[in-house]
Amino acid sequence: MITAQGLTRVFRTRSGPVEAVSGVDLTVEDGEVVGFLGPNGAGKTTTVRMLCTLLKPTSGTATVAGHDVVRQRAEVRRRIGYVGQSGSGGEHRAGDELRTQAMLQGLDRAAATARAAELAEQFDLGELLERPCSKLSGGQRRRLDLALGLVHRPGLLFLDEPTAGLDPQARANLWDHLRTLRAEQGTTIFLTTHYLDEADALCDRILVIDGGRIVASDTSDALKNQIGGDVIILESDQIGDITAVATRVLPDCRPDSTVGSVHLHCADAQRRLPELLRALHEAGVELTSIAVKRPTLEDAFLRLTGRSLREEGRGAAPAEQAPQPDQAATGDAPAEPIHSEVAS
Template sequence: MAIISTAGLARTFATKHGPVEAVRGIDLTVRPGEILGLLGPNGAGKTTTLRMLTTLLAPTGGAATVAGCDLVRDPAGVRRACGYVAQSGGVDPQVTVREELVTQGRLYRLAKPRAAERAEELAHELGLTEVLERRTAALSGGQRRRLDIALGLTHRPGVLFLDEPTTGLDPGSRADLWDLVRRLRDTHGTTVVLTTHYLDEADALADRIVIVDRGVVAADGTPAALKLAHGGSLDASLQDTFLAITGRRPEPAGATPAAV
């Protein structure tokens, strides 16, 4: 049974220059416990799709369900079932990590003692225990991203949406975040849908990759199947690429230049 299912999901924006079809009809099925990578160029419709699936943006066409809840008829059910981590976090830079986590718990109607317990649990699970009393403005990029994910996991969602979670992180922080995503799936059975521009990230993390282009699905399959169908890995496709440089030797004034 699919935990996420879409049929012709679409979104058109009205602009002063006329309608813009950001998503023109996405058909998608995600199985429980799957890590799905959404790839595509800027403007392909990846973020718009995630925003629709998390009820932040109303679709203008098609249908979708998340964890059995209809996107349009039961948006509250969808929100209870999923967590969303946007490209840029929205934490208060003046509060501590603990205060941010407790506040998030209270927003999900946890009693104050339970919200404090949940903050400790999340900090332990995501490697934030040592920075609980640190202001969020003083966190490193990797720590801030882990905090963003912790906030998205406060209510124990079965589905987690990550929009370009490792953009701007150093290689070590990226690797740590990859391990975290795998652990969420392996330990808790969390279904993860992430958008990324990094082919190596999708290859390393995703059970399945969906390539979106111009608002539609251009390809769908496992990393191995897509590489086989499209000529192998990125490294293999670049192995015969070279750069040819030609130049000229300095010549005495008045001489005719000779090409190298």
């Protein structure tokens, strides 16, 4: 469904070129649900925008749904849905948004009304069709966004952080809709997320990108198993001291530190913990909590990227790399809408 070889994107900025994506190779099979993870600024959005034909690659090639993302943009757009982060808003009623989107996709009024009703049923929007989008809850809006992205029955759906900012119940509800979509219609789903539990729960495979390069591509279980052994998690304000003591006392256990905690990867953590705790006590380190557990996807992510997804802020890109408008220079402006949200 998706192939990319050597996909690269360099942005020209006032402070010089920024290589956002550096030779990405990837494949996604028909019907797969793939999670695309990476720290802030890793290159996720840029990659997705190239695959969705919203941004031209500087070099490399990609095909999506059998068509080249540069030479056959319109063909690609007809076959994909893209649901971005911004969400549908405004005073238009939800039902009108769906009907308008269906008419933009070429349906006549009667067919558009029928398609809107079908999607409303699929995504539990029936009661909400007369309501202005601005009056929908976060979860309802995301369901409407999904429905809008699916108006033209694409076989492939790109989702950019589909549950960002939703409460746990609304997230679980959206996960159910995505599972049903895949089970009943075989839709291929490529999603970015900052929630590792979401990737764990929904995705057949996880791609990790860091510094513009793919650093892992595997199932969640395989990524966890790569860590091996147990993880000792020590929380404290004295991260540097813990790392120093652990390196001395347990030289074969690799420490990864994150904000406020050190994760030690050990073969037999239970047996070795007393020795470590004794040494930490003698060094005057005060711990706020200790836990021993099996590796999680968070541990795998930390190992791969040296950073925790949880400590990633949702803020702006680093100042020296702040995105500059460069569409005029590259001709990247969308030629044809994929979905009303991205057409503006």
